[in-house]
Amino acid sequence: MARLVMKFGGTSVADIDRIRNVARHVEREVKAGHEVAVVVSAMSGKTNELVGWCRQAAPLHDTREYDAVVASGEQVTAGLLAITLESMGVSARSWQGWQLPIWTDGTHGSARIVGINGEELVKRFREHGQVAVIAGFQGIHKETGRITTLGRGGSDTSAVAVAAAIQADRCDIYTDVDGVYTTDPNVADKARRLDKVAYEEMLEMASLGAKVLQVRSVELAMQKRVRVFVRSSFEKPEDINPHGTPPGTLICDEEEIVESQVVTGIAFSKDEAQLSIRRVADKPGVAAALFGPLAEAHINVDMIVQNISADGRTDITFTVPVADYDRAQQVLAKVKDGVGFAAVEGAKDVVKVSIIGVGMRSHAGVAATAFKALAERGINIRAISTSEIKISILIDAAYTELAVRTLHSVYGLDR
Amino acid sequence: MARLVMKFGGTSVADIDRIRNVARHVEREVKAGHEVAVVVSAMSGKTNELVGWCRQAAPLHDTREYDAVVASGEQVTAGLLAITLESMGVSARSWQGWQLPIWTDGTHGSARIVGINGEELVKRFREHGQVAVIAGFQGIHKETGRITTLGRGGSDTSAVAVAAAIQADRCDIYTDVDGVYTTDPNVADKARRLDKVAYEEMLEMASLGAKVLQVRSVELAMQKRVRVFVRSSFEKPEDINPHGTPPGTLICDEEEIVESQVVTGIAFSKDEAQLSIRRVADKPGVAAALFGPLAEAHINVDMIVQNISADGRTDITFTVPVADYDRAQQVLAKVKDGVGFAAVEGAKDVVKVSIIGVGMRSHAGVAATAFKALAERGINIRAISTSEIKISILIDAAYTELAVRTLHSVYGLDR
Numbered sequence: 001m002a003r004l005v006m007k008f009g010g011t012s013v014a015d016i017d018r019i020r021n022v023a024r025h026v027e028r029e030v031k032a033g034h035e036v037a038v039v040v041s042a043m044s045g046k047t048n049e050l051v052g053w054c055r056q057a058a059p060l061h062d063t064r065e066y067d068a069v070v071a072s073g074e075q076v077t078a079g080l081l082a083i084t085l086e087s088m089g090v091s092a093r094s095w096q097g098w099q100l101p102i103w104t105d106g107t108h109g110s111a112r113i114v115g116i117n118g119e120e121l122v123k124r125f126r127e128h129g130q131v132a133v134i135a136g137f138q139g140i141h142k143e144t145g146r147i148t149t150l151g152r153g154g155s156d157t158s159a160v161a162v163a164a165a166i167q168a169d170r171c172d173i174y175t176d177v178d179g180v181y182t183t184d185p186n187v188a189d190k191a192r193r194l195d196k197v198a199y200e201e202m203l204e205m206a207s208l209g210a211k212v213l214q215v216r217s218v219e220l221a222m223q224k225r226v227r228v229f230v231r232s233s234f235e236k237p238e239d240i241n242p243h244g245t246p247p248g249t250l251i252c253d254e255e256e257i258v259e260s261q262v263v264t265g266i267a268f269s270k271d272e273a274q275l276s277i278r279r280v281a282d283k284p285g286v287a288a289a290l291f292g293p294l295a296e297a298h299i300n301v302d303m304i305v306q307n308i309s310a311d312g313r314t315d316i317t318f319t320v321p322v323a324d325y326d327r328a329q330q331v332l333a334k335v336k337d338g339v340g341f342a343a344v345e346g347a348k349d350v351v352k353v354s355i356i357g358v359g360m361r362s363h364a365g366v367a368a369t370a371f372k373a374l375a376e377r378g379i380n381i382r383a384i385s386t387s388e389i390k391i392s393i394l395i396d397a398a399y400t401e402l403a404v405r406t407l408h409s410v411y412g413l414d415r
Numbered sequence: 416m417a418r419l420v421m422k423f424g425g426t427s428v429a430d431i432d433r434i435r436n437v438a439r440h441v442e443r444e445v446k447a448g449h450e451v452a453v454v455v456s457a458m459s460g461k462t463n464e465l466v467g468w469c470r471q472a473a474p475l476h477d478t479r480e481y482d483a484v485v486a487s488g489e490q491v492t493a494g495l496l497a498i499t500l501e502s503m504g505v506s507a508r509s510w511q512g513w514q515l516p517i518w519t520d521g522t523h524g525s526a527r528i529v530g531i532n533g534e535e536l537v538k539r540f541r542e543h544g545q546v547a548v549i550a551g552f553q554g555i556h557k558e559t560g561r562i563t564t565l566g567r568g569g570s571d572t573s574a575v576a577v578a579a580a581i582q583a584d585r586c587d588i589y590t591d592v593d594g595v596y597t598t599d600p601n602v603a604d605k606a607r608r609l610d611k612v613a614y615e616e617m618l619e620m621a622s623l624g625a626k627v628l629q630v631r632s633v634e635l636a637m638q639k640r641v642r643v644f645v646r647s648s649f650e651k652p653e654d655i656n657p658h659g660t661p662p663g664t665l666i667c668d669e670e671e672i673v674e675s676q677v678v679t680g681i682a683f684s685k686d687e688a689q690l691s692i693r694r695v696a697d698k699p700g701v702a703a704a705l706f707g708p709l710a711e712a713h714i715n716v717d718m719i720v721q722n723i724s725a726d727g728r729t730d731i732t733f734t735v736p737v738a739d740y741d742r743a744q745q746v747l748a749k750v751k752d753g754v755g756f757a758a759v760e761g762a763k764d765v766v767k768v769s770i771i772g773v774g775m776r777s778h779a780g781v782a783a784t785a786f787k788a789l790a791e792r793g794i795n796i797r798a799i800s801t802s803e804i805k806i807s808i809l810i811d812a813a814y815t816e817l818a819v820r821t822l823h824s825v826y827g828l829d830r
Binding site: 016019020050053054056057058060061062064065066068069071072073075076078079080082083084086087093094096098099145146147 | 431434435465468469471472473475476477479480481483484486487488490491493494495497498499501502508509511513514560561562
């Protein structure tokens, strides 16, 4: 017997037929003797409808009211799934964020979970074998008693937080892909599904555009040591052996991964634009004078590369989200005279390709392998930035697929 | 300055434009210096959608889960109206049933309100001039902490209960008619809007098919002495003088009605079917033997008329809702031999016309006037039942309009 959290997203609960399918997944685990908490999103499309109404009512609206409106979507799904489970003879009840409660801070619209009391759920598992159906994405602010939401994709975070609170053996995230791949299978057909990924790696992959899991849910899983299993929601419940090992990817502690490879995956992000400041005076305070105004304009700066200077002047290159490119240019134009630089150059047709792997820490030459392979293909490197377990390379967008396939192959990730 | 509750139904909040119109009605009262609590229903169509999903999930479902699903409709409207009010510069916040809280008993699906604490609302009126936007139709069961709903039309009851809790000067029910009429204007074009109706009269009218207000809300208003004002939601907010007397009907204590008429209105209900049991043995226990099995089958028996017997046998006539007519026949067929009667006769094309007025208590001859007037028109009376302030007459449905117009005229209700 295990204790499981099962999380289902909006497309998995889009209508009553699909909710019934979800209920059969739950029934399977219950029949196998497991204790189950389910976390659900709103029926797909519902959240957009609710958000649309809020915006229509007022473009700038009180986020506390926005949260009250938008949280209703998950409330509906939780009730409907509980009804469906009970109609199948599975004991179940729904829990709203405020009922459990899922305490959060007061950052309405993107609140952070600060605590969940899992005792009542565990008591009900034990005494009644009751399945807990929990509305994802929502919580309650302890001080004001008002409904909060966790921001887009927040149901993943709800699921991980519930798993931590009830000390679940595993948190299963049912999604439209059957796991985490070494890279995007649409780009490299040799992409393989990974059996296991370390938290740190998944964090890099999630932030770099792999889009399987919300970044914060991975952070929380790492912090609370929750074993997260990404699996397909399309498999028929009756085809799955609840005692076997279903296809999917386990996101877990590095220690649990016995045969760790040097490189785990290749991620890429097209949502990047490059800006280069030419011939900046190389003196203290220049970086602050450049990046301070960008931060004030809420422009998120990503890779920052600065070369050693020659003749007291240097070049600084960095990336921003494509949507902020024009605005960033305007900010830089305003500070040009104050800071003192020759020109701003930029490009929107760039892509950031990242090589990720916890094994890098103990292996030399990983970066050199990438540079050599890309050079052999004639791919020009615009900028490089590295961390302990990641190497990010900025290249022309036209070479995206070629670069990804080349790196996937050179690090031995092809099947 | 007055303290007001304003209640708006589903058609008044069907989309953002209409919610904006509601917000202007609220703004008008706030600008006039009043303290305002608003009670809203779900956007029209939403409750049906939610109920439909529950039924699709399982025809027989846990009413606790049903309540959690269905209550989400009012939650959305309350948030959207609060957003709209704030965008107009009117301080406002939404309140869910569980937040206020509106305590109810545990009868999920048709719960009764047992208490509301209005102190926090009054404090906010005084300190911040804040409008309370309250989700109607819902509450929370004190013992279980689960969401309850009050049943169809329950928002009227929510509004009256809130008015009682905050000791409001008036509870304005905005609806698609501009008040309570002496009879249905579609049947008698001489129908007049009543300025004032006593609680007891309204109770009879509401239960007899006038459909302006939910019966329970009138009961509660009578019990708590809440002055309820029925008025039109179609009037443009800017056309209304908040200090004047808008068109509408005040439902109030009998004492407040100075020039009370003998008869206040003529109501009728087509949802009636007649059953007559011929030649029943006139002995103790017969009525119980007939009506016991009907009650067990959840058939609601309305008018019951039994004549003085001749030769130890009597006839019993009663009415049931049209939808239960066939089922009632079956129940009676089963008990026929046990009870001992000659035959069951029945008719579905009947209508119950009722003459209502608190003035009847002190006036003799009211019934005689009706019988004479109907007889002169050649309308046959099938059954009669009376109460202190009401006379109900069962006639053939074909004569409905003629009977209503005749009675409306004979009691001096024509304009």
